Amino acid sequence: MDSTAELRMWSPRERSDHTAFVEGDLLYVWGGYHSVAGEEVFLPSDEICLYDMSSGIWETRAMTGDVPPSLSQTCGCCLNGVMYIFGGCNDNGHTNQLYWVNLLDGMFAWRKVTESKGTPPSPRDRHSCWVYRDRIIYFGGYGCKQLREVNDSQSFITDETSWATIGTALFRFWGWNNEVHVYDPITATWNEPQTNGVPPTPRAAHCSATLGSRGYVCGGVEATAMDMHFLDLESWTWTKVIPTSTVPVGRSWHTLTAVSDSALFLFGGLSATGKPLSDAWMFDVQTKEWTELEHPHRDQPRLWHSACLGNDSDVIVFGGSRDYTLLMDTISFLQSPSQSHCSDVLVFQTQPYPLIRLCEDCIGRNSRILQEQLLWLPPKFQEIIQKRTSCFRAAAKSQERSIPLL
Missing domain, CATH: 1.10.287 (Helix Hairpins)
Structure with missing residues (x-):
């Protein structure tokens, strides 16, 4: 059997909570976790999977350098062919470390950012980001702060079910935030801009997308409904979008993808009642209308999946969980073992194809x-x-x- 045939038959391990990007005709997939004998196991952080969207062929490449530790709920993005990974958590707790790797030089060598100016965000996970004008803008998430950071804070909601002490004096609290932090890779500088308008409520496990000079965000944990907001990335002004149509049910762990100059594509997630979702919606930012789409993947719900814009405005969905179970009470979400992670690619056609x-x-x-x-x-x-x-x-x-x- 030739090497091409071997590549054609190979497919990556099923996973959720991974990072994925499209560069050219390739979909890059890194990290995540899957189930082994009922236990959640992190996938290696020293390898990356490449999917040729034209041929359907997968391959894997080894990664070297300052390889990040295995992390859950990290936030990834791609800027000028460079992948950045920020935050997340593991058995050692939450982190606010930043790593980057060049995807285009063929070396796949990780670098850890150890010297930066400004104050980085506090440790967090389940946050999101927008990429605009060669900068990365991070929003929200769930994480820990010290007592002095929590006092009189309007951008942080304390999770009263989760707090701890370090030694006998220093308290540390966990909760949700709606902070905005900007990282400039060229100058390796962090800053926290002063925003105007009414921001979204603190949240995590939401979705976000960049469209023009706006950063959109909707849904998530601690958000009571499928609300939509955008931040003007020039004036740093928040605006709440008032829809003119039926709105999708509230959810978290879903995806939002910009598919044109005026449209956002939403797929899947976990409903407020704990039901995995398979519905797909298009949001027109000009008319402020939601439109539910018919599609061939109705029997394939997803949450903790990835969604990227492919060729001809296709949305490429990879991985995720299809029947993840969360036990919920009136205050918090309690995670129970996962049953079914996925390794298949779902393609959503959002625009008519060229001839x-x-x-x-x-x-x-x-x-x-x-x-x-x-x-x-x-x-x-x-x-x-x-x-x-x-x-x-x-x-x-x-x-x-x-x-x-x-």
Whole structure:
């Protein structure tokens, strides 16, 4: 068997709470965790998976350098081909460390930011970020603060079920925040801009997306409904969006993806009643209307998944949990063992395809009956069709593996 065939048959391990980005035709997937004998196990942080969206072929690359520890609920983003990982937690507690790795030089060598100016955010997880004008803007999350940081704070809601002491004197509290922190990679500088307007309530496990000069955020834990807000990243002014249509049910651990200059795509998550969701919605930022979309993945709910913008405005969803269970009381969420993490790729078409894409897909789906005619095509177009054929076959095999046995 040749190496191409081996790559075609390989697929990454199922996972949730991972980081994913699209650069060119490649989807990069890093980190996360999966279940082994009912226990949640972190996936190695010294490897990264690459998915060719044109061919459906996966491969994995080793990573070196200042490899981050295994983390849960970290926040990742990609800026100019560089992946940044900030925050998260593990058995040692919450962290506010920042790591970066160049995805384009082929080396995949991690670097830890050890010298930066300004004050970094406090340790946290389940936060989000926007990328704008070569800066990373972090919002919200759940984490710990010292007593002096909590007093008289309007940007932090204390989780009264979770607090501790260090030694006999220093108290540390956990809770949700709605803070905004900016990191400039060029100058390695942190700052906390003064915002105007009415900010969203403190929250975590929400979703966010950058659209033009606005950073949008909606939903999350401690948010009572599917509210939508945006921060003007030029004036630092918050605005609450008042929808003009039916609104999706409140949720957390969902995704929000900018798919055009005026549209945001929302998928999945966990409802306020603890139900995994599989609905998809489009939000028009100009008309402020939510529109529920029909799609072929209604029987595949997801939470803690990733969603990235692919070619031709496709949204590429990878991994996540489909029947994760949370035990809830009136105050907090208590996590119970996960049953089913995923490793499949779901593709959502959000815009009409161009004619060339329709032709490529049609030939790729029917390549077996068009074998003789394929030889008439120019060599470069033959390569494109070969990738599309491989992609459809890989998708069919993945669907076969995902069908439960009766």
